[in-house]
Amino acid sequence: MLLKANAMTDTKNQFPQLFLRLAIAVTMLSAVADRFGWWSKENSAWGNMASFEKYTRQLTSFLPETLSTFSAYAATCLEIIFPLMLILGFKTKLAAYGSSILLLIFAISMTMALGVKAPFDYSVWVGSAAAFLLAVQSQYSFSIDHLTKK
Structure with a gap:
């Protein structure tokens, strides 16, 4: 059985990938x-x-x-820019990597300042990991990136 190198970009996974983009974006915008x-x-x-x-x-x-x-203020600006890019699917890879790194910095800072439990309670590690998973996709359906790639 051969596995596809990037299963998230398989056509049957277009909606889960879109859902992941929107979930990350809305979560970040909610904090803003x-x-x-x-x-x-x-x-x-x-x-x-x-x-x-x-x-x-x-x-x-x-x-x-x-x-x-x-x-x-820098985090707030990035937490507006990256989610808007994710929603539109514009420079999605950049926005996903940026979101992942931003959330990772936040998770590490929370862990150092507040202890291990705090970032788990707010799912910051999960958000960072989800954004990283999104970042490594080879294409993004339902996006400006997809439209301009053709």
Whole structure:
């Protein structure tokens, strides 16, 4: 029995791959929406950017405060750009690798600052691994990348 080198790009896996793209993107955008106060107080982890900056300082206590604050805003910008790219399927490989690395940095920072349990509770390791799995695909169905490849 021969196995395909990249089973996720098999036509029967087009929808699971799209679902993975959308799930990663919506999850990241949900975190951004929380920082902007778009979730109700009951469903919010931070509720505003100032609280997220404070949380980021907790995770990056090894950095000077200015760099820590910068990292909060840089992460937020990337957590907007990468998901939008994933939703559109534009430069999907780049967006998936970027998402994976960003989530990996977040998971490591959470582990160092808050302990092993915290990143598991928020599935940050799973998100990073899922984005990495998406990044290694050879093609992306239902995407701008697929349309422009032809």
